[in-house]
Amino acid sequence: MLSTGGNEVNEAVAGLVALLRPALDQDWAEINAGPLEWSCRQTAEHVSSDLIAYAGQLAGQAKSTYVPFDITIDGQGGMDPADNAGILDVLTTTGALLSAAIRTAPRDARGFHPYPFRSANREGFAAMGIAEVLLHAHDMAEGLGLSYEPPAHLAEFVLTRIFPDVRPGPDHWRNLLWATGRADLPGRARLTEWHWTNNHVLDTERLRLEGVTPAAATDLSAGGTGGFDWIDGGPFDGTREAAGMVVKSYEAGIHRPEFGLYVLVRREDDRAVGGIGFHGVPDEDGKAEVGYDLAEAARGNGYATEALHALKEWALARGDVRSLFATIEPANTPSQAVIARAGFVKVSEELDEEGLQAYELRG
Template sequence: MDRADTAVNGEDVRRVVTLTIDVLRDAAPEAWEAKAGTLDWTCWETLEHLADDLFTYAARFGLAKPPMSAVLPFRTSSDRSGGPANVIFVERASGPEGLLTILEACGGLLASVLRTAPSTTVAYHVFGPSDPEGFAAMAVVETLVHTHDITQGLNREWSPPRELCERVLKKLFPHVAIDGDVWEILLWATGRTALPGRPRLTEWRWYGTLGA
């Protein structure tokens, strides 16, 4: 496989975060308490979780030698039983605009860190250690699919760039056959939907480990 087919970087993260903000902006404030797609979280909680992902990915590469056996020892908590356990929470009084501002800030932070981190740096992830490019691809997938979850709850249309979907599919899901619309296949690969001949997955993962 040509490496250019799977290359992902911080600017891709910044781009997809910007697209997410564009599609979610102007949603009614009360709509954010709706359930996010098939998740047990609200739309608000899901976007907080996404911001938290981007922030904690960035924090790994703030270290000269990221840990290889565990995540950073941030204290995490949940706002309610069953809600996501995060480091990042958004002041509720700031409303959806504040929520989107925090997402943009965390996405920009990750994009900046990935741009300056040595390409040989490797950091821990529960699915296996990976380099800055691997974490860029993970961040893109997290943003793509959680935006799908949120737009399901907000009743909005989300149709991300197919070429970006294809690159992250090839990079993180090499075991998945790409034989149709790459966005629909990415949703299937992340347990969001069923496809003809492909029942909805109840367990799934990506493969970001170097050399995998």
């Protein structure tokens, strides 16, 4: 079963606290955190602020902006600044609050975050919190003269949730450092700008089209649920095959998550009923191929039509998509009806080499 990240948040924060405890006697306010302009104290305060902010965004399910609150780290009674030991207590506490928010939030909970699609789910907030802890632990360790390397599975959790366009490598920690401009990797130019990418979601009247992360795609392609609550008979074969395509493109470093797989989730009961998405990025002519399927128990309700309308409208509103196409078996009349209702037209009566007919929709 895929983890939603609560345990990993606790593990990451515990590792940061263990790292910093031997350096309690150093003046964190006077020592820069590695390459940052912040001091180690400011960096630790920043991590605490992010952890509690993420907990608040998720718990309150803020829709359009950040919840307007912040954390101030003072001494007892608010009179004097907290000492280094007090900062460790705050880190532990704010980490526990984020972990609790992740554990108790409904599966469909989302909160506002700007990068890049204006929201994040439980796993996204967990991954962002873990990233803040791991990366700034690295920065503070450099400033304080400490040695730090987190468990590889924590870096992998971050990469497979919020860095879907970063080609994986054998060293997850080094890969995360490279993805955030902190390290070199052979054969890859060093980054000077970066941001993480939370999963994309499109809403319709009855459905949510939830973008599938590399972590969820790996689980789906291996026979798991991908973290979704499926109706009987789901996911269908096409969704698992599409998840395998996502995994391959991710491993090749060519995955663009908005042109990947989406799981169709019924809004009324949060049950997954099928999958829809692209077979890859648009080609040089701006053409992108789409595909979809539904669990048998969900067919006949218009879900595929509703989802395809949402996907085509989003895609054709972009500057890099000029047309969409799909291929369908000649005997699959229900799918032909879906594609026709979305405005696609048959390209020709001839079948391709796999015995499929091609349909196209131009922008």
